[in-house]
Amino acid sequence: MAALRETRTGANAPSARAESGDAVERAKRHLVQPWPLAGSIGTEARALIGEGEGIYITDGDGKQLIDGPAGMWCVNVGHRREELARVMYDQAMALSYNTPWYTMNAPSAELAQRIAAYAPGDLDHVFFTTGGSSAVETALRFMQFYNNVRGRPEKKLILSRGGAYHGSTYLSASLNGRPRDRDWMDGADELIVKLSSPNPFRRPAGLSVEAFADFLVDEFRDTVARVGADRIGAFVGEPVQASGGVIVPPDGYLKRIREICRQNDILYVSDEVVTAFGRLGHVFASEEVFGIEPDMITFAKGVTSGYFPLGGVVISARLMEELRRSNHPDAMFGHGLTYTSHPVGCAVALKNLDLLEGGVLDHARKVAPYFQAQLKTLEELPLVGEVRGAGLMGCVECVADRESRDPLQLDKDVGKRIDAHCHELGLLVRPLINMCVMSPPLIITKQQIDDMVGILHEGISRTMEDLRREGVWRG
Incomplete structure (x- = not known):
């Protein structure tokens, strides 16, 4: 397994990038993605993921990201478990x-x-x-x-x-x-x-x-x-x-x-x-x-x-x-x-x-309160209406203003805006219209939670600046 990892990320990295480009073109020509829009159905390529290890994934450009959604709520014990x-x-x-x-x-x-x-x-x-x-x-x-x-x-x-x-x-x-x-x-x-x-x-x-x-x-x-x-x-x-x-x-x-x-x-x-x-x-x-x-x-x-x-x-x-x-x-x-x-x-x-029985469940129960507490600090940002969650699943919901709790006055893709900034900063989130959902692998550490929340904070802050500059939101 270690030898395979070295080959893919070391000497052959340039060819791996070329392969990523090939995959994008093949997808655009032949791959129908789930939940597509009629205007782009059958012609779409999405963010390419090449590798994963622990709580991290690597995209097609070789950038390492925290896997915030754990795939799709599912990579609970983490990536690349040889067992x-x-x-x-x-x-x-x-x-x-x-x-x-x-x-x-x-x-x-x-x-x-x-x-x-x-x-x-x-x-x-x-x-x-x-x-x-x-x-x-x-x-x-x-x-x-x-x-x-x-x-x-x-x-x-x-x-x-x-x-x-x-x-x-x-x-x-x-x-x-x-x-x-x-x-x-x-x-x-x-x-x-x-x-x-x-x-x-x-x-x-x-x-x-x-x-x-x-x-x-x-x-x-x-x-x-x-x-x-x-x-x-x-x-x-x-x-x-x-x-x-x-x-x-x-x-x-x-x-x-x-x-x-x-x-x-x-x-x-x-x-x-x-x-x-x-x-x-x-x-x-x-x-x-x-x-x-x-x-x-x-x-x-x-x-x-x-x-x-x-x-x-x-x-x-x-x-x-x-x-x-x-x-x-x-x-x-x-x-x-x-x-x-x-x-x-x-x-x-x-x-x-x-x-799970060998320690992952115990770790998840121990780290979950810290995960929830750290996510909750994002409510200090004016764009955030509520942070909520349970265990190792959480959601940041953005609103136009906290009094009306109205998400409709915001750009409907505000979640995607935040995800784009977070991707640049090293975190993959799951955007849902005006929300960002997080459900990291259960093996995440407190330090990695701090990293994740810090990137989220910066990604939301940058999104607020974008919305103000475009006149979509005054904050």
Whole structure:
């Protein structure tokens, strides 16, 4: 591994830069990027990343950057972990693939057992998928199957919330409630009932946070009464709305929603695609952080620290038992993926769990309060309306002024402006319209947090100067 590193960054650096240029041209001609705009679809090249090590990545020009988003919330144990690369190689040499339709492999069985041991309550059955979108899709299709088998074909509606992001497959994307996600895309709207975002920063004027929590719970209860519990199959919610801007709900809100779901036989699906596997300091956050025992938990991203595509759903034993006791023993859950329970992915996830258990989780819990405290210092900047977060995930939200909290008077790409300045200074952030989201690898040190926050401070300061100079913002 060291020899490979020396070759790529040392003597062959000029050819590596030439290769970067070739990659850009190939992308512009042939590669369709995710989430493209119609005006540039199929012709776009994005920032090229060549290497990674620890919390750092290197771009196509050879510039080292702190990987602020940890890839996409996922590189939890850091880049270039030889342990994970070695397991990937060893498992591929032993068994690279098996069909899950009529065979199985040992790593998937072991991983299911270990994940079940961490899940709350009676969640002890695991269905493996290829990522977060397919995990949420699986949970929803399981809900449909469950209610069909139990003779309740009308109980299929799904409750979701503003600000949510649950995936890019047809059904999972239908749940999304972020601005611009659905403007030009179709969805299964007839199956979805949308609720308000649990965002305390955007709560109605005059409401305390406690009163806002009451409002959200009352809205949920009233919606169930209006629509009919006999028609609602599931509620799907992220413990912390990640791509919606790291929305941390009011204290006690999730527990109260869970109780309403239990009272009305509505399956509670906790979408932990982002929050699981250490992002909030635990393998699962639902019970450890928020005190809830859902009926299903979806996961992905950090389960392999992004080294291999893998996701899954942990399902309550109660639901399995009810299906086995039904009057339709021959009913088939007609759902599966070619790469369900992939042996390489499951082997990587097992080693990733070893690393998490071996000190990464402890470190994440210890360093998280410092991370949150240092990020909070950015509120001294006039452009910053709020800094919020939990564990090792945080968001800096910019506003035109703090009194109105209005982001719309700002340039809509203010997040991209900040990201551009930070990139120049040595930090990659994730821009979301008027927000910058941070979720670094869990191995980040206090000194590296200081470096990250210092660059963010300077990047926001430079953006303020740009906006003033252009007359977009007076501060």
